[in-house]
Amino acid sequence: MGREPGLSVRLKLTLSYAGFLMVAGALLLAVVWVFLLRYVPEVINTPGPGAPGMPGMPGMAIPDRADLQRAFVPKAAVALAFLLVLGLAGGWFLAGSMLAPLTRITNATRLAADGSLAHRVQLEGRADEFRELADAFDTMLARLEAHDAEQRRFAANASHELRTPLAITQALLDVARTDPGRDTGELVERLHFVNSRAIDLTEALLLLSRANQRSFAREPVDLSLAAEEATETLLPLAEKHGVTLETGGEVATTTGSYVLLLQMTTNLVHNAIVHNLAGRGTVWVTTLVRPGAALLTVENTGEPLSQPVASTLTEPFQRGTGRVRADHAGVGLGLAIVKSIAQAHDGTLTLTPRAAGGLRVTVHLPAAAR
Secondary structure (H helix, E strand, O other): OOOOOOOOHHHHHHHHHHHHHHHHHHHHHHHHHHHHHOOOOOOOOOOOOOOOOOOOOOOOOOOOHHHHHHHHHHHHHHHHHHHHHHHHHHHHHHHHHHHHHHHHHHHHHHHHHOOOOOOOOOOOOOOOHHHHHHHHHHHHHHHHHHHHHHHHHHHHHHHHHHHHHHHHHHHHHHHHHHOOOOOHHHHHHHHHHHHHHHHHHHHHHHHHHHHHHOOOOOEEEEHHHHHHHHHHHHHHHHHHHOEEEEEEEOOOEEEEOHHHHHHHHHHHHHHHHHOOOOOOEEEEEEEEEEOOEEEEEEEEOOOOOOHHHHHOOOOOOOOOOOOOOHHHOOOOOHHHHHHHHHHHOOOEEEEEEOOOOOEEEEEEEEEOOO
């Protein structure tokens, strides 16, 4: 946005320092002037020699107010001129010293605007207002850099994932065009499967974007009701895989979008069913209340996991080596969506491998105000 050029802050501070010094000097000289006037009369009549009561005394010249004015005013003017020069020079130096941290922050801001998010101010010295501003700016740059890297990685992964079904569709259509005698029923079935996968991926991307933008209305939400609805919806899938669902806990109320929190719970339960021990697995869904927090825990049996592997499962399109079932591989956004929904509700997501195998996922959300 274009603006008219104005005086620099350094020049304004310099003029302010000099002006304050001039006013203080003028007040001090005015006080001295008034103090001196109390002891100097306007006109002094000095008796000459031989005057009554003063025999033989020679005449004495005693200064009056006019003499005081001629002696005081020029020196006062010189003092004010010296204060003006001192105020301008000292004010310019002090203003530059005070604004040096701001200059560094401004340069870092320009570098960030040009795309260099790796630069940091790293202001030295003890804590003051400028140091707090610089530290806050460095923290913001670090978050922006991490978010930018995550978005770039996400865009690359999403492009790759979306390109796969489109490439398969193109290959199937090429086969159908070059081989008219091929069974169209099998071709249509495969196209339907690939198209469904592309639709699921697109809907997951839209849901993830909506959660990241926090574009939803907030209302009281009972996590225990969301857990019950999610387990009832996924009960047929659990029976198909031979997985037992167990729910329990207490009323845990938070504030947010019921649709998003239900989707978060459904994703957790779905992952716990799919990545489980076929025919003999168990999933535990529990809601708890802690001081100032509402907790949702989804725990499942399964193959042993290491903590480094568990910590990567919330990354987009990270399905976990050895944990993918061919019939329910998903789109790789289940836990990424869960993490985004939790963060959009000012909550956190914790993944902990179970000693006996499987995974424990805990969502901490702020409790709703009573």
